[in-house]
Amino acid sequence: MIIDCGRCSQRPDECDGCLVKTLAATPDGIEDLTPGELRAIEVFELAGFEVELLETPEPPVVVPMFPRHRDVA
Numbered sequence: 001m002i003i004d005c006g007r008c009s010q011r012p013d014e015c016d017g018c019l020v021k022t023l024a025a026t027p028d029g030i031e032d033l034t035p036g037e038l039r040a041i042e043v044f045e046l047a048g049f050e051v052e053l054l055e056t057p058e059p060p061v062v063v064p065m066f067p068r069h070r071d072v073a
Helices: 012-017 019-024 035-046
Strands: none
């Protein structure tokens, strides 16, 4: 099947309700995944698991427990 949005009878501003636009849209964050990660997601979905992409959290801030330099009198 070939879908040509240029020949669509609807006006371009009505694309928001279009099924083709919904199917072609990529979820946020998926463009950064490797082909292996995309394949793993597909395998889990085919096995019946519900897959959800989560945002990567910021790394924790390391706070030293003791001061490195001690003043000795």
